[in-house]
Amino acid sequence: MGNELTRRSFLQGALATTAGAATLGLLGSCAPASGSDAANAVDPHESSSGATEATDWLGEEPDVGEPQETVECEVLVIGAGSGGMVATMTALEMGFKTITLEKTGAASMVRDDIGGIGTKLQQAENNVPDAAACLHYLTMYAANDIDQRLVKIWLEESAEAVDWYADLLERRAVGKLLFEGGYSADFSDPTAHPKFPTGHSPVWNDPDRTSTTVWPEYVKELGGDIRYQTSFVKFEHDDHAVTAALAKDEDERVIRFVASKGIILATGGYQHNIDMLRALQPQTLASMPAGYASAGLTAGDGIKACLWMGCAFDETHACMVFDRTGMYPDETPLTCTEGLGWPELKKQVRFGSQAWLKVNLNGERFANESAPYDYIVHAAAYQPEHCWCTIWDANYLEHMKQFETVGCARHYPYPNGAPSDGKYETLPDTISEWEQAGFVQKADTLEELAQKLNIPPDAFARTVERYNELARAGHDDDFYKEPYRLIALDEPPYYGLRTCSRLLCTLDGIHVDTSLRPVDAQGKPFEGLHLVGDVSGGFFAHSYPNLFTGLASGRTMTFARHAVRAIAGETL
DSSP, X not given: OHHHHHHHHHHHHHHHHXXXXXXXXXXXXXXXXXXXXXXXXXXXTSOTTSOSSOOOSSOOOXXXXXXXXXXXXXXXXXXXXXXXXXXXXHHHXXXXXXXXXOSSXXXXXXXXXXXXXXXXXHHXXXXXXXXXXXXXXXXXXXXXOSOHHHHHHHHHHHHHHHHHHHHHHHHXXXXXXXXXXXXXXXXXXXXXXXXXXXXXXXXXXXXXXXXXXXXXXXXXXXXXXEEOSOEEEEEEEETTEEEEEEEEOTTOOEEEEEEEEEEEEOOOOOTTOHHHHHHHOHHHHHTSOTTOOSOOSOSSHHHHXXXXXXXXXXXXXXXXXXXXXXXXXXXXXXXXXXXXXXXXXXXXXXXXXXXXXXXXXXXXXXXXXXXXXXXXXHHHTTSGGGXXXXXXXXXXXXXXXXXXXXGGGOOSOOTXXXXXXXXXXXXXXXXXXXXXXXXXXXXXXXXXXXXXXXXXXXXXXXXXXXXXXXXXXXXXXXXXXXXXXXXXXOSSSEEEEEEEEEEEEEOOOBOBOTTOOBBOTTOOBOBTEEEOGGGBOSSOBSBOOTTBTTHHHHHHHHHHHHHHHHHHTOOO
């Protein structure tokens, strides 16, 4: 009863605040926690003040006083993650004097799995996804609550961005980009979710020299200046003209950065700002583990700075969630503090996205398990405690091969030979490790497995019996799972894992035009500023379309290069 009241009061308070936040938007508008973050972990279902209701997450624009120094450049990039590093390298290659600000002590990785359409690698294999189908499904996934003009930028320019990155890897002799292909979107099966072959991932020559090391070196060679431990605070602006960015260095000195050509903001979303999540995305928090760390780096700094100027914020708030946090068998999201994906094991339940049987805490099947990662998370919102149990048997490696998953859930090489993120060869050892740690449950009978998972044995046995009957018949009369993914679970030992969601990043951001300039509620742009990555909005809504491998990273890379071209006055 105590937990029910806590969840109810939390959701009611958060939803009430969400309405206020949406009004603000109209008027003015995966990653796991690090070790240091985990030490500061708090219950995300509670506000930073300890109250269940959401707090004022925006606050007042800070007064930092007069700057101690003014620094001039042509292009200023704020943030040294995927978007910021690509923008920095692009600007330097185009000859701009460029300064990059990063609030940590190192650049972040340029993400793997880069989604693109029409790349040279795709063309070489005659495996180019249809752009019209991509636009249709991206729009449908978002219920058309997006700006299709922004989607077209990715459709039309992502090939150039991916090709540039592939060339850069080989020209610098640091690695090679591989296309994750050999399949195509199948529209013939009405029960199947089409999978678009858009992913491209690098294979590095030296595993100790990847994007976090080689790209800062390249920036230095090009004459770039990355200023670490420098935290962006806010913009100076004259009405709709952004004139400077104010930041603090590691000594708390306020520095004014003036960019004669333009500023690129690439500070990410707000997945580590618990107050923002509570106000804007209470449904996300309800399925997250309570041990999710709030003291993270991606805290909405850029979004708030834009809102203080009067920029428009997406009215539909969205995030990327994966079905990959394993819990102990007596835990729920409200009580989970050490789920798989946390620092002590440094793993995520990558195989959790496989199309195995999934049951609620009543031991009952409740959805088609063959779907993008977020589907089961959303379906579980209607189930007890917003979580589920993932079930597999001794033949799991063969089942996974037959499932033919894509993206970071895949464990077998792609049909065209490209390697997968997960490795089936080492998975048995990994599962054994998780079993020894008390997360994965293993049993010789279904009844024993149910007892270990703390779900009703009789109901669970009936569910598996029914599922196996459907599998042998080759037709899922209950939820219409594709026949090739409908496989009986009848070979002991049986395995099970309580599972809940894992938040990677937020996807709602500031409205931008096709030059990626932020705009106000009437669509008037703010000159001198361009937004890339998760700080920008209009591209996603409601959830992340996992039908497209590497879409988020591909959008970020494409938009980073588009922003630099906009600064240069170029168009494709």
